[in-house]
Amino acid sequence: MKLTTIAFDADDTLWHNERFFTLTQDRFADLLSAYTERDHLDERLLSAEKRNIGHYGYGIKGFVLSMVETAIEVTEEKVPAHVIREILDMGRDMLRHPIELLPHARDAVVAMAKSHHRVVLVTKGDLLDQERKLSESSLRDHFDAVEIVSEKTPDIYRRIFAEHGDGSERSMMVGNSMKSDVLPAIEAGAWGVHVPFDLAWALEHAEAPEGHDRFRVLDNLGQLAELVGEIG
Template sequence: MPSDALKAIGFDADDTLWQNEYFFRMTEEKFANLLSDFAESDHITERLLEAERRNLHYYGYGIKGFTLSMIETAIEITDDKVPASILHDILRTGREMLRHPVETLPHVRETLADLSGRYRLILITKGDLFDQERKLAQSGLGDLFDDVQIVSEKTPQIYQRIFNSAGLNPTASMMVGNSLKSDVIPAIEVGSHGVYVPHNLTWVHEHAEPPTDEPRFHNIEHLGELPDLISRLG
């Protein structure tokens, strides 16, 4: 078998295997409604996005950091006069997000089951450790993965480390996800295949231009198309 023949497939989790951004958008709307007496909805959303970006370095990705950013934004927009009742409501919406049932996306289970055993499947996700572990457990998909890696950020160095630690050359690996910025581009940079599976909702922080001139860049409409893509790659 050629040294670069596909042996391992990494999968993103949020909005690749199960719904995630949808619940953030719903909570953003609730948050804007809570502060509607102090500012317009668009302004609130813009200020919240600024806070999220500013706080990624401190809180990382996930619901807990998002909740803290909502609290910070509420304090800023109200000029330090945010009512305690609104702070309670923000904390409650954050807890509701953490309790929300996991909704797997179409074609996920059958695709993973088809590929499991033929390739080394690695879940590579970023975010809060407890929340990501909760979602994986509730999804019922855990037994289909050979390894689970929960990281603070997805960079070329991270992919290199994960694939190398599995005894694999990155050129014999593939990363599948809905984020060009986090899942696809950095994986291609270390020689892996990068498969973009668009989701109708993707956080603006994850937007990037598709690397269409890269021969290892692939685009599929949904996860059910992945086995056929792999077969075509030989």
């Protein structure tokens, strides 16, 4: 059964993202170094992010709100207002950072479009920010559809693969997150292709579905066309 739809994750699959979160978290730790140890701060921030994800969803704005909350918490309400202002500035910097495509990202997307697959972008995060990045990436025209979703569940993948192609059976999801890109796509009946990235957010961790016949791992996107050719 021929593959007809290839879906790509965006952040840390096609372009850098986690790096900007990590750099911002370093600046956040510097700002608060007089009040708390780095390890403790990282732990409190992660715990705020976990607590807030159901309210804020994914993306930079929620991350900034969680940093502000954590700054107040770890300083026992002693954080000066100018530190909060700097956190807001850091958030706006993230929202304007230039897009840097990952190696082979452009070639992989273009190759899939040229080989007459339906090519779909499936991403979480802030709506406007993801649209900005896609538009700056100059990849927009190679996608047949763009789906910015609040969560990547098997049901969401089923809907996307039904709407943009011939259903999950004939679809593939390619991404750096085992938890959001690979596992739920496989559960929906599609191929799940993991392209690991060297930085990963703790909330995106999950175990690999070793031995599953629709699970594949690639070192980089330069190997995608060959894999798709093999599957047929």
